[in-house]
Amino acid sequence: MEKVMHKNKVTVAMIGQKVVPSRNGGIEKVLTTLTPLLVRDGYNVICFNRDFDDIDNEYNNEIVNNTYKGVHLKSVFTLKKKGLAAVSSSFFASIRASLNKNIDVVHFHAEGPSLWIMIPKLFGKKCIVTVHGLDWKRDKWKNGFGSKYIKFSEKILAKYADEIIVLNQSTKKYFLSEYSRKTYLIPNGVNSPKKSEKKIFLDKYNLKPDGYILSVSRLTQEKQIHLLMKAYMQVKTKKKLVVVGDSSDTDEYKAKLYKIAKTNPNIIFTGFLSGEALNELYTYAYSYVIPSKIEGMSMSLLEAMAYGNCVIGSSIEEIKSVIKDNGLIFKNNDLEDLKNKLQFVCDNPLIVKKYSDRSSNYVLSKFNWNDIVKETEKLYGLGGH
Numbered sequence: 001m002e003k004v005m006h007k008n009k010v011t012v013a014m015i016g017q018k019v020v021p022s023r024n025g026g027i028e029k030v031l032t033t034l035t036p037l038l039v040r041d042g043y044n045v046i047c048f049n050r051d052f053d054d055i056d057n058e059y060n061n062e063i064v065n066n067t068y069k070g071v072h073l074k075s076v077f078t079l080k081k082k083g084l085a086a087v088s089s090s091f092f093a094s095i096r097a098s099l100n101k102n103i104d105v106v107h108f109h110a111e112g113p114s115l116w117i118m119i120p121k122l123f124g125k126k127c128i129v130t131v132h133g134l135d136w137k138r139d140k141w142k143n144g145f146g147s148k149y150i151k152f153s154e155k156i157l158a159k160y161a162d163e164i165i166v167l168n169q170s171t172k173k174y175f176l177s178e179y180s181r182k183t184y185l186i187p188n189g190v191n192s193p194k195k196s197e198k199k200i201f202l203d204k205y206n207l208k209p210d211g212y213i214l215s216v217s218r219l220t221q222e223k224q225i226h227l228l229m230k231a232y233m234q235v236k237t238k239k240k241l242v243v244v245g246d247s248s249d250t251d252e253y254k255a256k257l258y259k260i261a262k263t264n265p266n267i268i269f270t271g272f273l274s275g276e277a278l279n280e281l282y283t284y285a286y287s288y289v290i291p292s293k294i295e296g297m298s299m300s301l302l303e304a305m306a307y308g309n310c311v312i313g314s315s316i317e318e319i320k321s322v323i324k325d326n327g328l329i330f331k332n333n334d335l336e337d338l339k340n341k342l343q344f345v346c347d348n349p350l351i352v353k354k355y356s357d358r359s360s361n362y363v364l365s366k367f368n369w370n371d372i373v374k375e376t377e378k379l380y381g382l383g384g385h
Contacts, residue, residue: 026297215242
């Protein structure tokens with residue numbers, strides 16, 4: 001049986017993430033910030049992490065006795081196979097959370113892991129689900145068993161979750177129309193960044209401040225990095241294109257992107273980055289582009305705006321609702337419009353500065369973590385903390 005401290009406090013278990021603390025994914029970024037804030041407010045928090053995923057190096061010095069800023073870190077058995085990691089880890093985490101008499105609330109993250117919500121429900125646990133996006137829409141899950149599994153999980157969570165959190169209005173409308181299910185819109189938050197004063201990573205790739213356009217993304221089809229590359233290669237500019245990120249069971253797509261990049265020395269793929277290297281790239285970017293056709297709520301977009309980047313985003317509601325009039329929008333999946341927006345920012349540094357000056361103050365005031373954690377705690381709805 002799991003043991004936690006402070007039995008008089010409300011204990012919350014997090015299920016569905018790869019590993020916390022980490023920046024390797026939106027859910028991981030959210031929980032790396034959210035869970036210590038819950039501890040600050042008097043909750044016990046347990047994160048059930050996959051047993052084969054590693055904590056990011058930048059956090060190693062903050063792990064003491066399997067805790068991160070007071071958050072208890074537990075590893076659960078996980079099948080290291082494409083499509084089965086999330087299913088298996090969330091199943092075993094659900095069993096362990098159910099058998100732990102100290103746990104009051106089980107908080108699932110993402111639709112797929114929420115299939116197992118009935119296990120803790122049968123043990124009388126309160127179950128919350130955060131839907132970080134409609135995952136069955138993503139290209140890698142669109143066909144076959146994966147799509148059916150996620151759709152079935154969605155029906156289960158819609159029926160049995162005590163409360164459902166969504167990150168945007170479109171997902172809120174979807175659950176209302178599809179399941180007549182009330183949900184709570186609680187967006188992701190962002191912290192005020194400490195901008196880098198170093199240029200070590202820039203020097204490594206021969207980059208100059210304001211000399212590159214940045215995109216930070218998983219290399220999956222729906223993120224549309226291929227569209228960004230095609231548009232960029234038609235723009236007349238000396239600025240480079242830097243893409244930060246790695247595949248997510250999408251090695252074939254990643255290989256195609258790298259093959260295209262080989263034809264243009266000004267396109268740079270860095271792979272996954274965190275810590276000071278990513279801090280440098282955000283700090284000195286000329287512009288930031290998010291060309292996705294599907295999003296839940298992009299943490300990278302929030303971060304880019306917090307750094308004061310001039311952002312260019314696709315016209316999907318999940319991006320437009322974040323940027324509003326504090327950046328530029330191109331028509332989703334429209335190569336010509338994206339090319340024109342890129343050319344416009346490259347030719348108009350004063351416009352770039354205008355958006356840079358506005359974006360940081362806006363996003364830091366609207367997407368404040370302290371407000372978000374309070375709204376989340378309301379849904380836990382239990383006293384004693």
